[in-house]
Amino acid sequence: MIQLEHVTKTYPKASRPSLDDVSVAIDKGDFVFFIGPSGSGKSTIIKLLLHEITPNSGKVYVNERDVTTMRSWKIPTFRRSIGCVFQDFRLLPNRTAYENVAFALEVIGKSKGVARRVVPEVLELVGLGGKEHRYPHELSGGEQQRVAVARAFVNRPLILLADEPTGNLDPDTSVEIMRLLDRINRTGTTVVMVTHDSNIVNQMRRRVVEIESGRIVRDQARGVYG
Amino acid sequence: MRAKYVLAEVVTGLWRNVTMTIAMMITMAVSLTMLGASLLMYMQVKSLQDFFYGKVEVSIFLKLDVTDDQRAALKSDLERDPLVQQPVIYESRETAMKRFKEQFKDAPDLVNATKPDSLPESYRVKLKDPNQFNEVASRYNGKEGISEIIDQRKLLGKIFxxxxxxxxxxxxxAIVQGLAALLLVANMIQIAAFSKRREVAVMKLVGASNWFIQAPFVLEAVFAGLVGAILAFAALWLSKHLFLDGSLKALQNVFPPIPESNVLLMLPVLAGIGAAINAITGWITLRFYVRV
Known part of the structure; x- marks a missing residue:
């Protein structure tokens, strides 16, 4: 599903590589944590998988496609198979929960009819039934993140990338978001989550890949934060 | 639905920064007006040249003391000259005076002060090829009885x-204003892209196609260009009807009026130029500067 082969990425002007000869493979339906201190290079992986950046050397495969050599005009279609959630939610403040999710469908050419059918369903799934018409500022942090998850999942992607999704949330709310991601993972969606939230990792007992200074120092099934 | 979305975005985009949009349209309009005026003038000068050059003659003025023999010899030379279009017209002092009085009938003082003697007699000829004036002139220059050979084309040349x-x-x-307009377009798009940066970020994230992200920005610029072109056309049309056909109507005895069809032609021409230039500028701004 996802495969990194000897990937090295050095940002311009950086003294050392963010990722140094990293190889990792993730199967379909996996749930993987990438953990490590700030600046260890774990967020760089998300950017590589989204083709926001390209590696200096090595190969990145997503959905059996070589991302590194992908032509730029193919990127939009490619991204439709990936959902993405961030620490800062990235919701549009002038749109309601419903509109935020529907926006993701409309801008890839889905009709309003499709949105009317699919959006309430996915908002129900993330536990926001009845709050469709609230604006982000009328929702709690956890609820905003649920909207973000709904937006990432509404297109039924094969992969869900989560970059510190609980970074702005209190522990209880974080647990709820993790339950949600777990449910999404059970539908067959591969989930890749970057975090340094040790409680979460220890609770979930899923595969853990630890990165330090751009290198993989641990890759453990059913791991803990350590 | 997509077209509707894009159009709605264009409208809000233009309205979001309405002062800027108006400034852009005005600059665009001034630039295109100047461009249109310049084009019209170009077409007009072309037709004026055809109009006048068809009529211009070479005047060969004779000396006051020219003899009958010299006059007759010159006439037969001219009539046999292969470069000269027949017939050769002779203008005596009396006809020259009559023409002069007719031409300057509004200035009787000038007419009264002019003695018939001061207007020389002349031959007026048309050349088969007006460009061969120098050859004709050198052939007759220095011949007896000739005082001066004048090419009316040279006089017209100065006017043109x-x-x-x-x-x-x-x-x-037009070019300077056009440049200002282009910078305003680039600026307008940067502002638009900045105010929509969240939307753009989400669109890129969920995989909206590039044209779908860029189209509203480019169309905003194109729309502003079209409005500028329409304003420019209105300015040109009004100047023709109010000034050239109005207060400057007297000039039309000398110069043929600008045909209505040429003015109407300016609408599609200016609209096309305005829209195309704005679209290209907009796209380049997005592609290389804003990187939307």
């Missing part, structure tokens, strides 16, 4: 020179 420089000034103003 003035037209040309006016046209050039208009063109330069």
């Amino acid at each position: 020179g003035i037209f040309n420089s006016v046209q050039n000034v208009a063109l330069i103003v």
Whole structure:
């Protein structure tokens, strides 16, 4: 599903590589944590998988496609198979929960009819039934993140990338978001989550890949934060 | 639905920064007006040249003391000359005086002060090829009884020179204003892209196609260009009808009026130029500067 082969990425002007000869493979339906201190290079992986950046050397495969050599005009279609959630939610403040999710469908050419059918369903799934018409500022942090998850999942992607999704949330709310991601993972969606939230990792007992200074120092099934 | 979305985005985009949009349209309008005026002048000068050059003659003025023999010899030379279009017209002092009185009938003092003697007699000829004036002139220069050979084309050349420089000034103003308009377009798009940066980020994230992200911005610029072109056309049309056909109507005895069809032609021409230039500028701004 996802495969990194000897990937090295050095940002311009950086003294050392963010990722140094990293190889990792993730199967379909996996749930993987990438953990490590700030600046260890774990967020760089998300950017590589989204083709926001390209590696200096090595190969990145997503959905059996070589991302590194992908032509730029193919990127939009490619991204439709990936959902993405961030620490800062990235919701549009002038749109309601419903509109935020529907926006993701409309801008890839889905009709309003499709949105009317699919959006309430996915908002129900993330536990926001009845709050469709609230604006982000009328929702709690956890609820905003649920909207973000709904937006990432509404297109039924094969992969869900989560970059510190609980970074702005209190522990209880974080647990709820993790339950949600777990449910999404059970539908067959591969989930890749970057975090340094040790409680979460220890609770979930899923595969853990630890990165330090751009290198993989641990890759453990059913791991803990350590 | 997509078209509707894009159009709605264009409208809100234009309205979001309405002062800027208006400034852009006005600059665009001024630039395109100048461009249109310059084009019209170019077409007009072309038709004026055809109009006048068909009529111009070479005047061969004879000396006051020319003899009958010299006059007759010159006439037969001219009639046999292969470069000269027949017939050769002779203008006596009396006809010259009559023509002069007719031409300057509004200035009786000038007419009264002019003695018939001061207007020389002349031959007026048309050349088969007006460009061969120098050859004709050198052939007759120095012949007995000739005082001066004048090519009316040279006089017209000076007038057309003035037209040309006016046209050039208009063109330069058009280019300078056009540049200002382009910078405003680039600026407008940058502001638009900035105010929509969240939407753009989400669109890129969920995989909206590039044209779908860029189209509203480019169309905003194109729309502003079209409005500028329409304003420019209105300015040109009004100047023709209010000034050239109105207060400057007297000039039309000398110069043929600008045909309505040429003015109407300016609408699609200016609209096309305005829209195309704005679209290209907009796209380049997005592609290389804003990186939307």
